[in-house]
Amino acid sequence: MFRTVSGLRSGYDPDEVDEFFDHARLLYEQGVPGTVSGKDVRDVAFDLVRRGYVTSAVDAALDRLEAAFVARERAEFVAEHxxxxxxxxxxxxxxxxxxxxxxxxxxxxxxxxxxxxxxxxxxxxxxxxxxxxxxxxxxxxxxxxxxxxxxxxxxxxxxxxxxxxxxxxxxxxxxxxxxx
CATH class of the missing domain: 1.20.1480 (hypothetical protein mp506/mpn330, domain 1)
Known part of the structure; x- marks a missing residue:
């Protein structure tokens, strides 16, 4: 899903990152209100491992994901209230x-x-x-x-x-x- 770091450098654990993004994508596509919030995305943490994903790329994707969940929360709230x-x-x-x-x-x-x-x-x-x-x-x-x-x-x-x-x-x- 993301580029990996080279050599002996560390990056985010690919299995953890892939699992989180797959789960978040599923919840977003299902559109079940309240299942994941922007705060949940902001608070997620991944282990650092050798040859893991480039942290800046994952962090940027998390920022976009957080914004998408907040935008959805806003739209749902505004529609109701x-x-x-x-x-x-x-x-x-x-x-x-x-x-x-x-x-x-x-x-x-x-x-x-x-x-x-x-x-x-x-x-x-x-x-x-x-x-x-x-x-x-x-x-x-x-x-x-x-x-x-x-x-x-x-x-x-x-x-x-x-x-x-x-x-x-x-x-x-x-x-x-x-x-x-």
Missing amino acids: GQQAWMDRLGERARTLYGRLSRPDGDRFAPPEGRHVGYEPADVDAVCHRLVAFFDQGAPLTAAEVRSATFRRRKGADAYGQHAVDAFMGRAVEVLLGVE
């Missing part, structure tokens, strides 16, 4: 993000636990500034831009914990996909 109800729902999801966005730079997320490595706060805060501009002024921002944001690693109490940041960015992607 109307466009305004969908926008209200997205507004609620966006409001759950705003508490953190209103915190000062450097204080948006807790530090990593113990000696775990976290993210550089300035990098995360820069994405948060873009989210604030999107919500407050309608500045352009896409789910792909948030999804592809990279954060430098940082150790210590001044870093942001990875799990909280990743979960927050995932919710932001959900909201952005819902309006795209």
Whole structure:
């Protein structure tokens, strides 16, 4: 289904990837509401193995699959409840993000636990500034831009914990996909 990496490099386990995409395709084609969500696609993880699939190609396909499931969810919701109800729902999801966005730079997320490595706060805060501009002024921002944001690693109490940041960015992607 995807190109494999060469030599001694590692990529995603082809069996796991093929199984997931076959299952997702079947569920999408059957059109059974609520069976797989965009979040389910975003949260999937595959083992890394030698001569596996090229991770960037699989990740790009997962991004497209997530967008397709979100678009379907939106269409089904709008058909049943109307466009305004969908926008209200997205507004609620966006409001759950705003508490953190209103915190000062450097204080948006807790530090990593113990000696775990976290993210550089300035990098995360820069994405948060873009989210604030999107919500407050309608500045352009896409789910792909948030999804592809990279954060430098940082150790210590001044870093942001990875799990909280990743979960927050995932919710932001959900909201952005819902309006795209």
